[in-house]
Amino acid sequence: MKDTDPVVFVIDDDRMIRDGLQSLIRSVGLKVETFASAQDFLTAKRPDVPACLVLDVRMPGLSGLDLQLKLSEVGIEIPIIFITGHGDIPMSVRAMKEGAHEFLTKPVRGQDLLDAIQKAIARDRALREERQALNEIRARFESLTPREKEVLDLVVAGLLNKQIADQLGMSELTVKTHRAHVMDKTQADSLAHLVRMAEKLKISPQK
Amino acid sequence: MQVTYSLSSKMHPLLRYGLAIALVSIALWLSLALQVPFGNPFWFFFSIAVIASTWFGGRGPGWVAVVLSTLVVLYFFIPPYFAWEVKLRDVPFFLTFVLCQVVVTWLISWRKATEDSLRQAHSELEARVAERTIELRNANEALVDQMAEQKRTEEVLQLTRSELARVVRITTIGELTASIAHEVNQPLAAVVANADACVAWLSRDNPNLVEAKAAAERATQGATRASEVIVRIRSLINKATPEKTRVQINEVIEQTAALAEGQASRNEVSLQLELAPDLPPVLADSIQLQQVILNLLMNGIEATLSVSDRPRLLVIRSQMQGAGQIQVSVKDSGVGVKAEVMGRLFEPFFTTRSKGMGMGLPISRSIIEAHGGRLWAESNGSDGSIFQFTLPSENGPGA
Numbered sequence: 001m002k003d004t005d006p007v008v009f010v011i012d013d014d015r016m017i018r019d020g021l022q023s024l025i026r027s028v029g030l031k032v033e034t035f036a037s038a039q040d041f042l043t044a045k046r047p048d049v050p051a052c053l054v055l056d057v058r059m060p061g062l063s064g065l066d067l068q069l070k071l072s073e074v075g076i077e078i079p080i081i082f083i084t085g086h087g088d089i090p091m092s093v094r095a096m097k098e099g100a101h102e103f104l105t106k107p108v109r110g111q112d113l114l115d116a117i118q119k120a121i122a123r124d125r126a127l128r129e130e131r132q133a134l135n136e137i138r139a140r141f142e143s144l145t146p147r148e149k150e151v152l153d154l155v156v157a158g159l160l161n162k163q164i165a166d167q168l169g170m171s172e173l174t175v176k177t178h179r180a181h182v183m184d185k186t187q188a189d190s191l192a193h194l195v196r197m198a199e200k201l202k203i204s205p206q207k
Numbered sequence: 208m209q210v211t212y213s214l215s216s217k218m219h220p221l222l223r224y225g226l227a228i229a230l231v232s233i234a235l236w237l238s239l240a241l242q243v244p245f246g247n248p249f250w251f252f253f254s255i256a257v258i259a260s261t262w263f264g265g266r267g268p269g270w271v272a273v274v275l276s277t278l279v280v281l282y283f284f285i286p287p288y289f290a291w292e293v294k295l296r297d298v299p300f301f302l303t304f305v306l307c308q309v310v311v312t313w314l315i316s317w318r319k320a321t322e323d324s325l326r327q328a329h330s331e332l333e334a335r336v337a338e339r340t341i342e343l344r345n346a347n348e349a350l351v352d353q354m355a356e357q358k359r360t361e362e363v364l365q366l367t368r369s370e371l372a373r374v375v376r377i378t379t380i381g382e383l384t385a386s387i388a389h390e391v392n393q394p395l396a397a398v399v400a401n402a403d404a405c406v407a408w409l410s411r412d413n414p415n416l417v418e419a420k421a422a423a424e425r426a427t428q429g430a431t432r433a434s435e436v437i438v439r440i441r442s443l444i445n446k447a448t449p450e451k452t453r454v455q456i457n458e459v460i461e462q463t464a465a466l467a468e469g470q471a472s473r474n475e476v477s478l479q480l481e482l483a484p485d486l487p488p489v490l491a492d493s494i495q496l497q498q499v500i501l502n503l504l505m506n507g508i509e510a511t512l513s514v515s516d517r518p519r520l521l522v523i524r525s526q527m528q529g530a531g532q533i534q535v536s537v538k539d540s541g542v543g544v545k546a547e548v549m550g551r552l553f554e555p556f557f558t559t560r561s562k563g564m565g566m567g568l569p570i571s572r573s574i575i576e577a578h579g580g581r582l583w584a585e586s587n588g589s590d591g592s593i594f595q596f597t598l599p600s601e602n603g604p605g606a
Contacts, residue, residue, distance in 0.1 A: 014393050016429050020400030023422045027407035027415075058389070060472045083396075085389050107396035110403025 006050040006121045007031040011041050011067070012083075013059045021054060024110050025117065038062035042070065050128055052101065052120035054113070057084040057091065065091070068098050077127065079120035083108055137197050140186045148185070151178040155191070156198045218264070227268035230256035231275040235283065242284075250280060250304060257308050258315060266316040273308045280304060369449055372574065375566045376443055376498045379505060386469030390436050397429035439466065442494055449495055449577075453488040453601060456496070456525055456533055463497045464523060467504040476508050476519040483526045486533055487600040495574045496598075499582070502567040503537040503594045510541030510591065528597055532580075536595035544584060544592045552584055571596075 008025050012018045013036055022032045035041040039062055041053075057064040068080055079101035084091065092103045101123065102116040144152060154164045161179070165172040188194035218226075234252035253276035261269030282289065285297050293301050380387065405422035408415045439462060464478050471478050504521065511519040520540040528534035544552065551557045553572050558565035568582075575582040575596045582596040 014397065016394065016397035016425055016432070017400055019425055020397050020404055020422065020429075023418060023425075024400055024404035024407055027404055027411065027418065058473070060477070085392050106392055107399035110400065110407060114407075 004049050005031055006052075006125070007033055007047060008052055008054060008117055008121070009033050009035065009041060009046070009078075010054045011035045011038060011059070011064070012054075012056040013037060014056075017056075021113070024113070025054075028114055030117065030121075038064070038067035038070075041067065050121050050125040052079045052081060052117055052124055054081045054083065054117070056106075057082050057095075065095060065098075068095065068100065072098060079124050081113070081116045081120055083113075134200060137186070138201060141197070141201060143185050144182060148178050148182050151175060152182050152194075152198070155179060155182070156195050220267070223264035223268045224271055226264050227256075227260035227272040228275065230260050231272050231279060234276065235279050239283065250284060253280060254308065254311065257312055261312045261315040262319070265319070266312075269312040269316055273305075273312050276308060277305050368573065371566070372495065372498060372570050373444075375502075375570045376494075379498070379501055379567065380440065380443060382505065383466065383470055386467070386473065387436070387440060389469045389473075390466070391433055394429040394433040394436070398426045398433070401426035401429060443497060443501075449492040451490050451492055451578075454491045454493045454496065455488055456486055456535060456598070457482045459493050459496045460500060460523055460525060460535065463500040463504065466497075467501060467508065470505070471508055471521065474508055474512060474519070476511050476521055478504070479520060479522045481522060481524040483524075486525060486527060487531075487602055489533060489578075489598045490601050491578050491598060495578075499571040499574050499596065500535070500537070502571050506567065506594065507537050507539035507541065510539045510543075513542055514540060527600075531600045531602065532597045533600050534595060534597045536593050538587065538593045539591040541591040543589050544586045546586070549584065549586060 008030050010018055010021045010025070010032060011034070012021065015036070018034045018036070022034050025032045033044075035044065037059060038055075042062075055064040055067065062070070064080075064082055071078065071080075080095075080099075081102040081104060082092070082095050082100050083104050083106050085106050092100075095103060101120045104112060104116065141149075141152075150168060151164060154167060159167070161172050161175045165175045168175070182188075183194065186194060186197060188197065231253065234256040237252045238250065257269060257272045257276055260272035264272075281293065281301065282291060285293050285301055287294070401422045405419045405426065408419035408422060460480065460482060464480060468478060500523075504523070507521045511521065517540060522536075522538045524536050524538070526534055548559060553568050554565075555569045556565040572582045575598070578598055580596055580598040582594070585593045585595070587593055
């Protein structure tokens with residue numbers, strides 16, 4: 001298995017269930033890490049790979065829902081598949097609002113769980129890729145000089161070179177040079193591409 | 208004695224008087240017969256006639272015999288013979304004869320009367336004794352009946368009490384449903400997960416038998432665990448007549464704590480067991496002990512619910528309490544029991560809970576007392592309360 005192979009985290013206080021789920025998930029060739037409590041999971045070192053969390057709602061100490069809140073507080077985004085003893089509607093609504101990926105009732109049918117895991121991992125992979133792409137764009141935009149950033153803002157706002165030159169009190173030629181640097185550093189193919197990238201950064205501001 | 212008694216009292220009067228006349232006649236005949244060859248008057252036969260008449264015939268015939276023999280003697284044996292006269296010189300003799308007869312008759316009849324009354328008193332006494340004996344026998348029978356009745360009543364009471372205990376037990380279990388459902392569902396979830404895993408390992412292109420076997424074994428373990436939970440609950444619900452066996456109190460505590468564990472964790476209460484090792488066994492009905500402990504645990508959990516500023520904790524402790532007594536205590540970190548409530552805790556139908564029946568503690572106390580122990584509560588101030596009970600150990604003095 002490669003370092004980027006996805007991993008499934010299973011948290012359940014019941015050893016027999018933990019072992020069963022682990023075996024089930026391993027049987028389809030996925031990597032599994034199990035934890036007996038939410039605290040154990042929080043303190044453990046987690047690999048930086050696509051992952052999902054299979055979580056028992058009801059556990060002594062930190063419950064599944066508590067862990068979900070805690071993770072979102074510290075900004076850890078990971079799809080969570082909740083397993084609950086009995087379909088408690090208010091509880092599931094709360095969990096889904098907080099962004100739970102799936103809510104399954106115990107005892108869970110193996111195939112249902114595996115399907116949910118596959119979907120969750122696919123989603124996490126997509127999210128990770130998106131995050132990575134965004135980070136790359138951000139890195140490129142951050143390599144711009146302050147002057148270039150000023151020019152960029154006005155270009156994206158739709159101003160012509162002449163208008164930019166007037167506004168920034170520089171020659172049109174200088175504007176053109178900055179603009180060329182911007183296009184170059186951000187690896188934008190076209191003005192439209194540059195605008196799209198700039199929009200993405202605005203929508204998801206740096207965390 | 209009995210014969211003479213019956214003669215004088217039961218003989219017909221005619222017969223008795225006849226007897227007197229006959230005896231006097233025989234005496235006359237004998238006297239006359241003997242006087243002819245011997246010459247002397249044989250009056251003694253008249254004395255015998257009088258005595259026998261009085262003795263056998265009673266007072267009346269006695270007097271008749273006296274009068275008759277006086278007349279006969281006067282007529283036949285006092286000169287002048289065959290005449291109703293007495294010569295002056297024979298008067299003292301004749302009067303002495305009469306006086307003797309009278310005195311003899313009087314003495315005998317007095318004696319007889321005394322004897323009769325004594326006999327009557329005796330028979331009355333016997334009759335009374337017989338009567339009292341019958342009365343006593345009746346009273347005794349009534350007492351035996353009453354005792355049997357009381358025994359039956361006690362049996363019915365015992366039955367009612369154990370039935371009530373069972374109802375309370377079922378009610379308690381009713382409160383535990385969610386917890387029990389979890390308790391059963393948990394191993395079932397393990398069974399399903401492991402069975403699914405087993406199938407998955409087998410249906411791979413390259414089946415992994417080792418993994419499949421391990422998963423199947425875990426599925427079996429899960430199923431066993433589920434059935435153990437069911438057995439435990441069924442034994443609590445089943446109608447079982449109390450049966451005392453040698454019981455390890457720590458095992459009972461552990462089993463009961465396992466039942467209440469779900470309820471506790473749902474309410475974020477931690478159960479802590481502090482069980483003394485090597486406790487001697489107690490002679491007890493383990494189901495009833497489970498009921499008592501379960502009741503104390505449920506009360507304890509309930510008591511901690513309003514606590515939010517400190518950990519919700521329930522400590523169950525078992526220890527030896529000197530002199531062959533085992534003590535079990537359940538201490539909660541709840542709000543404690545108010546003094547005015549404390550005195551009423553063990554009253555039937557007294558409850559502070561909206562859903563409570565108020566029978567848990569009274570039943571628990573009667574169970575413990577039926578085992579020769581004691582159950583009581585202590586307030587721990589605002590730090591909660593302690594419920595504890597003692598049981599005589601099997602080899603202790605109280606057992």
